[in-house]
Amino acid sequence: MELTKGLIALFLTMILTQNFILAKFLGICPFLGVSKKLDTALGMSLAVIFVMALSTAVTYPINKYILVANNLEYLQTIVFILVIAALVQMVEIVLKKYIPALYNSLGIYLPLITTNCAVLGVVTLNVDNGYDFIHSLICSLGGGVGFLVAMVMFAGVRSRLESCDVPKFLKGLPITLIAASLVSVSFLGFAGLVEGIFG
Amino acid sequence: MNSIILAVVIVAVIGLIAGLGLAVASVVMAVPVDEKAEAIRECLPGANCGACGFSGCDGYASALSKGITSNTALCAPGGADASAAIAKITGLSAGEVKASSAVVMCQGFCENANTKMIYNGVQSCQMAKQLFGGSKECIYGCIGLGDCVKACPYEAIHICDGVARVNPLQCKACKMCVKTCPNGIIKMMPLYETKAAVLCVNKDKGAVTRKECSSGCIGCMKCVKACEFDAVKVENFCAKVNTLKCTGCGKCTEACPVKCINLITPGN
Numbered sequence: 001m002e003l004t005k006g007l008i009a010l011f012l013t014m015i016l017t018q019n020f021i022l023a024k025f026l027g028i029c030p031f032l033g034v035s036k037k038l039d040t041a042l043g044m045s046l047a048v049i050f051v052m053a054l055s056t057a058v059t060y061p062i063n064k065y066i067l068v069a070n071n072l073e074y075l076q077t078i079v080f081i082l083v084i085a086a087l088v089q090m091v092e093i094v095l096k097k098y099i100p101a102l103y104n105s106l107g108i109y110l111p112l113i114t115t116n117c118a119v120l121g122v123v124t125l126n127v128d129n130g131y132d133f134i135h136s137l138i139c140s141l142g143g144g145v146g147f148l149v150a151m152v153m154f155a156g157v158r159s160r161l162e163s164c165d166v167p168k169f170l171k172g173l174p175i176t177l178i179a180a181s182l183v184s185v186s187f188l189g190f191a192g193l194v195e196g197i198f199g
Numbered sequence: 200m201n202s203i204i205l206a207v208v209i210v211a212v213i214g215l216i217a218g219l220g221l222a223v224a225s226v227v228m229a230v231p232v233d234e235k236a237e238a239i240r241e242c243l244p245g246a247n248c249g250a251c252g253f254s255g256c257d258g259y260a261s262a263l264s265k266g267i268t269s270n271t272a273l274c275a276p277g278g279a280d281a282s283a284a285i286a287k288i289t290g291l292s293a294g295e296v297k298a299s300s301a302v303v304m305c306q307g308f309c310e311n312a313n314t315k316m317i318y319n320g321v322q323s324c325q326m327a328k329q330l331f332g333g334s335k336e337c338i339y340g341c342i343g344l345g346d347c348v349k350a351c352p353y354e355a356i357h358i359c360d361g362v363a364r365v366n367p368l369q370c371k372a373c374k375m376c377v378k379t380c381p382n383g384i385i386k387m388m389p390l391y392e393t394k395a396a397v398l399c400v401n402k403d404k405g406a407v408t409r410k411e412c413s414s415g416c417i418g419c420m421k422c423v424k425a426c427e428f429d430a431v432k433v434e435n436f437c438a439k440v441n442t443l444k445c446t447g448c449g450k451c452t453e454a455c456p457v458k459c460i461n462l463i464t465p466g467n
Contacts, residue, residue: 062213066209066213067209070202070205070209071202072202072205072206072209075206075209075210078210079209079210079213082210082213082214082217083213083217085217086217086218086220086221089221090220090221090224093221093224093225093228094224094228096228096230097228097230100230163321163323163326164321165320165321
């Protein structure tokens with residue numbers, strides 16, 4: 001019971017208070033790049049959730065049984081990058097062969113996430129916080145869902161921006177960044193929420 | 200010293216395993232590429248306009264190569280050239296492509312159409328239409344804010360004097376503008392022979408139309424009487440030309456008192 005409660009608290013924390021995009025500012029590149037339309041934002045986010053969970057599941061044993069066992073923690077970054085990149089490529093090949101529909105809908109986003117810092121961020125965060133396997137998995141899933149929430153919300157904001165009469169010097173990226181900062185500020189309102197519920 | 204060698208070995212082994220795994224996977228799980236579809240795709244213009252009825256150029260190419268369709272003439276932007284090239288690859292007989300062009304059925308230029316307000320909102324016909332049907336008094340005609348200009352993948356449409364005009368030499372007949380126009384006033388007209396077209400869709404009574412626009416159709420029936428082929432009809436106070444019956448003789452054009460019937464001629 002205590003464990004379940006902790007896991008739910010962790011999951012909600014990763015979505016709301018520790019949101020990867022809006023609180024940790026990781027993965028800003030896809031956040032600004034593919035949030036123009038709702039369907040592309042959704043496709044990208046689903047791919048991120050999938051890759052985050054998968055890479056956590058793979059890097060956890062590598063970290064524990066190869067790196068930590070040999071006192072080689074300083075190799076974490078390079079090994080994680082290597083493993084995640086290879087993993088995503090492998091997933092792409094498998095999807096192309098067996099689930100072409102999913103491959104087509106994920107399209108270019110899957111290889112794009114190979115070097116997404118949010119994915120590396122969640123893996124490193126798990127190690128730094130000393131989570132066990134279950135906590136790592138829930139943490140990365142929550143991070144992915146948080147990514148989805150931020151992307152979908154911001155896609156809505158941007159579609160409203162499209163039909164606004166923006167001053168010329170703010171058109172395009174400047175107004176997008178301002179809108180992003182406001183969304184980020186609004187997420188500050190969640191501070192203390194999870195602790196309040198489960199504390 | 201030992202730990203350095205161990206580190207190098209571990210990274211190298213992980214890299215090697217990943218690399219070998221990917222190499223094996225790319226061979227074992229290789230997906231055969233449809234070469235015929237690729238070749239057909241090369242012949243198509245690549246605008247992904249959807250005029251063929253398939254999901255973009257790739258969709259049409261794969262449909263042709265798989266035999267879902269045998270009509271090589273569906274690509275309007277590619278025209279006769281694309282049809283012939285596809286026929287060469289697939290061995291099908293080349294379908295005949297009849298050239299056509301989009302025409303904006305409105306002559307509400309600044310000096311013709313009266314305005315009822317100054318519109319300063321979002322520069323989009325779709326938006327302006329929701330606000331009393333745009334700034335012109337006539338709510339049926341061209342709003343002139345250029346939704347079709349943005350939709351056209353070939354830059355064939357420009358706003359001239361408050362009304363969108365299609366350059367028939369650049370128009371590839373993809374019908375993107377036809378779908379976009381909120382008033383539905385862009386129609387496809389054949390370009391292989393001369394046809395008459397009523398460049399007005401105003402459905403108000405003649406007297407009302409006259410106050411709104413000096414070149415609007417007032418439904419006076421003069422064109423109906425002038426036509427020797429029974430090709431012109433007046434419905435809802437607005438003349439309509441049946442292109443199947445029209446011979447392009449130009450009698451209706453001469454008879455029209457407001458000069459809203461034009462002849463659409465090939466190469467013009």
